[in-house]
Amino acid sequence: MAKIDLSNISHTYNPKDLEPTYALNPFSMTWENGKRYAILGPSGCGKTTMLNIVSGLIKPTQGRILFDNEDVTSQKTENRNISQVFQFPVIYNTMSVYDNLAFPLKCRDFEKNKIEERVQSVSETLNLSSFLKMPARKLTADQKQLISLGRGLVREDVAAVLMDEPLTVIDPDLKFRLRRNLKEINEEYKTTLVYVTHDQNEAMTFADNIIVMDQGEIVQVGLPKDLFERPKTTFVGYFIGSPAMNLFEIQLHTDNSVKINDTTIKTNTNLSKLKNNNIKLGIRSEFVKVAKDESENLVEVNIQKIEDFGNFKLLTTKMGQLTIKSKINREIEIANDKVKLHFPPEKCCVYQNNKLI
Amino acid sequence: MNFKHKYVFLFPGLFVLIGILIFPIIFTIRLSLSGWNSYTPEMNFIGITNYIRLFTDDPRFWESFFRLSFLSVTTVILQYIIGFALALIVWREIKFKRFFRVIFLIPMMTTPVIMTVIWRTFFHESLGPVNDLLGNLGVKPILWLSDPVIAKFTVIIVEVWQWTPFMFLLLLAGLLSLPKEPFLAAAIDGASPFRKFVYVTFPLMAPISIGAIIIRLIEASKIMDTVFCINFWRTRYSNRNFKFLYLY
Numbered sequence: 001m002a003k004i005d006l007s008n009i010s011h012t013y014n015p016k017d018l019e020p021t022y023a024l025n026p027f028s029m030t031w032e033n034g035k036r037y038a039i040l041g042p043s044g045c046g047k048t049t050m051l052n053i054v055s056g057l058i059k060p061t062q063g064r065i066l067f068d069n070e071d072v073t074s075q076k077t078e079n080r081n082i083s084q085v086f087q088f089p090v091i092y093n094t095m096s097v098y099d100n101l102a103f104p105l106k107c108r109d110f111e112k113n114k115i116e117e118r119v120q121s122v123s124e125t126l127n128l129s130s131f132l133k134m135p136a137r138k139l140t141a142d143q144k145q146l147i148s149l150g151r152g153l154v155r156e157d158v159a160a161v162l163m164d165e166p167l168t169v170i171d172p173d174l175k176f177r178l179r180r181n182l183k184e185i186n187e188e189y190k191t192t193l194v195y196v197t198h199d200q201n202e203a204m205t206f207a208d209n210i211i212v213m214d215q216g217e218i219v220q221v222g223l224p225k226d227l228f229e230r231p232k233t234t235f236v237g238y239f240i241g242s243p244a245m246n247l248f249e250i251q252l253h254t255d256n257s258v259k260i261n262d263t264t265i266k267t268n269t270n271l272s273k274l275k276n277n278n279i280k281l282g283i284r285s286e287f288v289k290v291a292k293d294e295s296e297n298l299v300e301v302n303i304q305k306i307e308d309f310g311n312f313k314l315l316t317t318k319m320g321q322l323t324i325k326s327k328i329n330r331e332i333e334i335a336n337d338k339v340k341l342h343f344p345p346e347k348c349c350v351y352q353n354n355k356l357i
Numbered sequence: 358m359n360f361k362h363k364y365v366f367l368f369p370g371l372f373v374l375i376g377i378l379i380f381p382i383i384f385t386i387r388l389s390l391s392g393w394n395s396y397t398p399e400m401n402f403i404g405i406t407n408y409i410r411l412f413t414d415d416p417r418f419w420e421s422f423f424r425l426s427f428l429s430v431t432t433v434i435l436q437y438i439i440g441f442a443l444a445l446i447v448w449r450e451i452k453f454k455r456f457f458r459v460i461f462l463i464p465m466m467t468t469p470v471i472m473t474v475i476w477r478t479f480f481h482e483s484l485g486p487v488n489d490l491l492g493n494l495g496v497k498p499i500l501w502l503s504d505p506v507i508a509k510f511t512v513i514i515v516e517v518w519q520w521t522p523f524m525f526l527l528l529l530a531g532l533l534s535l536p537k538e539p540f541l542a543a544a545i546d547g548a549s550p551f552r553k554f555v556y557v558t559f560p561l562m563a564p565i566s567i568g569a570i571i572i573r574l575i576e577a578s579k580i581m582d583t584v585f586c587i588n589f590w591r592t593r594y595s596n597r598n599f600k601f602l603y604l605y
Contacts, residue, residue: 055545057541057544076544077541077544077545078544078545078546078547078548082545083545084541084542084545086538086541086542088538090538090539090541090542092556092557092560093560093561094556094560095556103546103548103556104545104546104547107546107547107548107549107552108547148542151542151546
């Protein structure tokens, strides 16, 4: 268990080129001991590169990595005392499940009793106790992934467990249970868990802190609630949430209001210092409601489509050329083609050059 | 499609298959059940008499069978060990990796008969450089070609030299196709290079190894040119029928 500092880290896979392309742009960050972090972003955004830098499988082009203030940048993976679980299960085919789980401890010359105790404890947590004597290769893909995970958790003193989309091969039911298990392990052993995923639901339900990445850049770090309600960039707004955040080109009107087409929308943001250039308004479809008795912040729209998702309805509406989506209670019946939608001012986010004001 | 058309299209392939594979096998089996003498020079059916003779009264067959087994198994094992070691060396990031990869392949590119003749010159008991070098080190001349036991090892040396590159090539291709993750996982688990080899590299290479060994065993069990060329100077064919070497 350790505090991990990433200090001014950046990485390129072609450092000898005249104009190297950076898989990871310079950033600094601290991962606190015992917390759960999720690194979230689309494919190719630099998530795995970041993870491999921490585990030591890649040496960063620039910057330092500190484990509990000790510089480990030049240390090899095996000396960093971390553990990593890969996207696809990695097991030792010739060994039994028990030997697989015991392997990291055997390699570190632990005593037999200690190995036995740790393997039993981890196998119980992961529901592998009844398979311990079986050859590991005979297990199913999700059980094999549990072994990979188990090898990561079997060492008590591990600085962090890094997981690179570990639940890809696991079926949805088990995924849910495993995420809960991982949380329990984190709470019980205070192990720092870092979880790479492109699935926002996984990230949201697993992590204390979510690191959102895009094109080698860290675009936002925060609690799931912050990412959802106050996305720092339009990318985060677009990437997180389903459907994506409603985003419109707008004109500034007064110090705290904007105009969408000819409709005035009040916001809680001070807009006095902004120039009328590439300004956008963002609002989650969850916060856009069919107006009842509100008198302000109303937009009149034409209904295009109503989709019933069982627990909610999704309205797709048009205001001129703009598309506005709204998640509404499924009991609400819409009788007309035209309807007024209400934008709560506190939920409106204003972006200039795609960055939150 | 019409039922009969299927057979029309299948026929050429089937014809070739029967002609070059199935017929020779059946013919060979029939031949093994035949006797021959100059009074009735035909395939006279004699039942399993030949097989009975093989198992009861044919020491020459068993002698050559065991000699061949010894030669092929020993050479293939040595080729596998050396080939694997060389492949492991150039698999890693070393200097002049490409150069070594090409160098290791050269023996396989040469014609077996020519190389055997050259090796025979090396091992020539009075004129060859091997005994000359050993002589400088104080070792008595070794009968590389004429001692029946040592000559077997000479054949093994030549075979191993010639065919290790084949093993090297297959095993290197296998190593290069292995996934990275198991090696990364082993590094993270703290495995030593020995443990990595035993628990990761070797098991992952098992299917490729089995394929390579079987191919080489089949080839090695047909060994003829090397043995013949190493020894043909001592046979009665040596001077008269030199031209047949061009067969190889």
